[in-house]
Amino acid sequence: MSENNSFIPASLLAAPFVLGTAALEMALMTTVSLARVAQITAQSADTALAKYIELTEQEIKKSKRRESVKVE
DSSP, rough: OOOOOSOOOHHHHHHHHHHHHHHHHHHHHHHHHHOOOOOHHHHHHHHHHHHHHHHHHHHHHHHHHHHHHHHO
């Protein structure tokens, strides 16, 4: 019925669907991008924590060696 209406072009009727599809695609891309950023951040934090623990253990070993030398 609306196809025969000369006052409303067909492209105007399809516009909400096209805009809705574009908005959905943008939202999905944004969600995936944010998930990737969160994943990279978590990996970086894990790597930084592991390095901190490693360096702390090295410092503890060095200080124990110094103490053992002083005692002897």
